Amino acid sequence: MDVVCITCRRRHLSRRTEEAYRLWIRQYIAFHGRRHPRDVGTAGIVPFVNHLAIGRSVAASTQSQAFNALLFLYRDVLGIEVEHLSGLNRIQRLSRLPVVLTIDEVRRVLSLLDGYPRLLAELLYGTGLRITECITxxxxxxxxxxxxxxxxxxxxxxxxxxxxxxxxxxxxxxxxxxxxxxxxxxxxxxxxxxxxxxxxxxxxxxxxxxxxxxxxxxxxxxxxxxxxxxxxxxHTAETGLQKAFKQTLALAGIHKHASVHSLRHSFATHLLAGGTDIRTIQLLLGHRNLKTTMIYTHVEQPVRQTTSPLDLL
Incomplete structure (x- = not known):
């Protein structure tokens, strides 16, 4: 595991990515009876990744993270090229819309927070930062x-x-x-x-x-x-803001399945509703691909531009 840590830091991977990769590599070794990954070979990737899908019913993003961790292990740590992997069962990624709070809901939540949690929440909504980017x-x-x-x-x-x-x-x-x-x-x-x-x-x-x-x-x-x-x-921990935010949602009577990250989604959606162009929003959010930012058009435009036929009766 020391070599994994050294390679992660040489590649300038984030601390959270390093922790996730180490977790999956340990589970991979345990899955194959604690044999060394070099002895197992790249053929051991398929049964492990398929086990995550069939035996553990993990989400598509979780399976992808585990798969990327194993590719990193073999290619970057052990220097073994991974050829075409046949029989790999990839979980279909579901297309989900982000949870967005209305301007009034954001106002109610912020008014009920105080101290560090309030300033952090205001920064997240006012700048579109991720929570990790904010606390660091x-x-x-x-x-x-x-x-x-x-x-x-x-x-x-x-x-x-x-x-x-x-x-x-x-x-x-x-x-x-x-x-x-x-x-x-x-x-x-x-x-x-x-x-x-x-x-x-x-x-x-x-x-x-x-x-x-x-x-x-x-x-x-x-x-x-x-x-x-x-x-x-x-820096301060994420958990303090996350707990305070959940409690505040309940106090505000908001029943959406929202999280602190919803403030970032709300930032982008409200900018789009206010007329900011999608390219500017992409730059502010730090998205590499414009397609990632385009999801907010699916949140905002249908609601803003469509009139229900019931309202026309």
Whole structure:
């Protein structure tokens, strides 16, 4: 597994992708009686992937993730080319529309939140960021004067710029002051380090203690790094916002199967309804393919442009 970790980091895969790949590789090894994947060979991929579909009835996205993890294992980690795999039963991916909240529903949800959860939720709806992109923002990524947020290493390892709502400039300015005060207190205790991506801590030894590299939404606790012995302050966890959002949906009387990610869907749908062109929305969301963004046209246009025949009676 150490080689898997090293290869993931050399390829600059995200931490969550690395964790998912390691999980599937462990399950693959257990499925084949704890034999080494090199001894099993690429022929072992088909029975395992088919078992996920037939024996465990996983979703299409789950099966695809496991399949990609095994391709990564053989091609990138073990250096074994994977030829054509016959007999592979792929689960048909269902075409589902995203859950979108109305403007009034978003307003009700935001009004019932407070503190970190509210500011995070407002950022998600106001910028269209993914929750991981939001909680991993650094102080240096917020440009209040330009009214922009710089997203570093988003999904797919891509950078992009997101629009910063005017109404959030003052709340973010106050948040930056809180982070600066917390960082000053950490430095006074001989700490004040933030984890840096890749090997930047070797290239810039003092950067981890600079204010610019501190997380915009820091964790309440610090943890000691096993490798360096430094006390690091990471970012806040996703679970706090997710729990608060679910509770707020119930309080607001909203019965849609919505999640925090629905704020991103609502951002795109409401922009489209307001006349923003689809190409601009694609850039703001960071989608590689325009087809991914086009799903919001299926959410907005039929509802906005169609009149029920019952209303014509």
């Amino acid at each position: 923002l650094r102080v240096k990524d917020v440009d209040l004067e330009a009214g922009a947020i710089n997203v570093r290493c988003g999904k797919g390892g891509k950078d992009r710029t997101a629009v910063l709502p005017r109404v959030l400039r003052e709340p973010l300015k106050r948040q930056l002051l809180r982070v600066a005060q917390l960082h000053k207190a950490d430095l006074a205790r001989g700490r004040g380090h933030a984890p840096l991506p890749g090997n930047l801590d070797r290239k810039y030894p003092t950067a981890s203690q600079s204010l610019g590299w501190q997380f915009l939404f820091p964790s309440r606790v610090v943890r000691q790094c096993d490798g360096t012995g430094r006390w690091l302050r990471w």
